[in-house]
Amino acid sequence: MAESSTIEELPPKHQVFISYRGEVLVHKFVAHLYRALRSNNIKVFIDNAEVIGQQLQLQFRRIEESTIALVIFSGKYPESTSCLRELARIKDSVDEGKMKAIPIFYKLDPSIVKGLKGQFGDAFRYQLESPATKKMWKKALKSIAGTMGFKVDQYR
Numbered sequence: 001m002a003e004s005s006t007i008e009e010l011p012p013k014h015q016v017f018i019s020y021r022g023e024v025l026v027h028k029f030v031a032h033l034y035r036a037l038r039s040n041n042i043k044v045f046i047d048n049a050e051v052i053g054q055q056l057q058l059q060f061r062r063i064e065e066s067t068i069a070l071v072i073f074s075g076k077y078p079e080s081t082s083c084l085r086e087l088a089r090i091k092d093s094v095d096e097g098k099m100k101a102i103p104i105f106y107k108l109d110p111s112i113v114k115g116l117k118g119q120f121g122d123a124f125r126y127q128l129e130s131p132a133t134k135k136m137w138k139k140a141l142k143s144i145a146g147t148m149g150f151k152v153d154q155y156r
Contacts (some may be wrong), residue, residue, distance in 0.1 A: 013065045018046040019086045020072035020106075021079065030072060032063065051099060056085060063089050071144050073113045074106040078124035084137040089105055091140040103149030113145040 016037060020030050030046065037044045045062045059082070063069065069090045077083050105113065112120050116138065121139035124141070127134060 002110055008061050011111050013043065013062075015043045015067055016045070017066035017069045017090070018072065019042060019069060019083055019090065021074055021076040021083050021156075027151050033070070056082065058087050059086055063093060064098070069093070069099055069101040070104060071101055072104045072106050073108055073120075073145065075108065075119055076123070078120055078127070078141075081127065081129070084124075084127070084140070087144060088136050088140045091143050094144070101144050101147060103147060105145075105149065105151045107153060108151075110145055110149070112150065116140055116141065 018030060018034065022030075034044055034046055045066060063086060071087060071090065090099065090101050094101050103110070103113075108120065112118055113122070114122050115121070124134075127137075129137075
């Protein structure tokens with residue numbers, strides 16, 4: 001007799017992981033997006049806190065529990081090492097076929113993110129990390145930003 005279900009068959013704890021940097025306008029957009037997803041019974045994990053140590057491991061676990069990542073790129077996104085670490089983990093999960101990532105370009109042209117141009121690129125270059133870490137983050141930025149996503153120029 002077969003088991004009724006296995007861990008792999010159980011629904012994920014969170015279906016969607018939202019990665020973003022908490023600017024005021026972006027935060028309002030994310031709050032609206034969160035409510036819309038929740039009202040459609042979609043389980044969402046969202047956390048804008050800058051995380052370190054064990055908290056970062058919790059973030060990674062939440063990413064691994066999710067099947068979709070919404071990555072909201074905004075002008076401040078590359079200022080956050082936490083966001084860049086999350087992004088690298090999201091890319092790994094996408095590469096392993098465990099997750100789909102959807103980029104949302106909030107008041108940014110996708111080419112700015114992919115090419116690390118303007119203030120977005122400057123903020124990335126100012127990160128004080130090892131060349132190997134920055135190379136990994138750059139790959140993640142280009143990979144996720146290079147997938148089909150959405151551009152949001154205005155939000156009420």
